[in-house]
Amino acid sequence: MKPVIGPVVVVEGRDDTANLKRFFYVDTYETRGSALSREDIERIARLQEQRGVIVFTDPDYQGERIRKMISQAVPEVGQAFLKRGEAVPKSKTAGRSLGIEHADFEALKEALDGAFTGRSPDKQELISQADLMRLGLLAGIDSRKRREYVGEVLRIGYSNGKQLPKRLAMFGISLEVLEKALEGFE
Incomplete structure (x- = not known):
């Protein structure tokens, strides 16, 4: 039986969605790569209010750029991270890009289980x-x-x-x- 992911997971593309759906019952919102419009941000904000959102982008420059844009606009979104080594293609024909579409079940589960919920502890002090x-x-x-x-x-x-x-x-x-x-x- 597949685990259920309650919040909507924001990913970059359909291959990420396909890989997540192989292992989980999950709804995703695809940013279509690095393109992120004002409408996308508004939809993600609405989804956050209705169901909660976990941003789960690739561990590369574009993924971090998208994560930053969403987090600045909707700071309460959750965050899930893959290690770079977990996002490497398994075959040489898959190209050289890092991506969620290349991760196995264990890596995806660990990242989603450890997803930050978007709410900081009230009295957490910055490390100097x-x-x-x-x-x-x-x-x-x-x-x-x-x-x-x-x-x-x-x-x-x-x-x-x-x-x-x-x-x-x-x-x-x-x-x-x-x-x-x-x-x-x-």
Whole structure:
């Protein structure tokens, strides 16, 4: 029996929808790639009010761009993230693009199970810039690699130095959890 996903899942295209429907009972809203109109944003806002929405875009530049546009317009949407390695095509004929259409059931389930609901804890404090610098996530030689690693391990996607404290707070990630996540970085 397929698991049921209650909120509408926003994806980039029909191949993403097809892969999700293979494994789940789910309704999707397709952005048709990087094209995102004002009407799309209005529909997503309405869907959020009626059923809830989880934004589940590809772990690449265009996917992050779409995620950011939706999140700025409808900040309460949920967020699900795939690790880049989970979105790689299994065959050489599938092309080289990363995508939800390439993920297996376990990766999709883990991402959707861990989806952030869109509501931040009321008293979640931002992790300070001093802490981020101490952990090598800002202003260091390998800061970008560390942020990429943290985004993968914590399943929150990549964030630049300016976005990182906000994203950590949005997901309710404490300094202790962040430090533990970085223990495996080499």
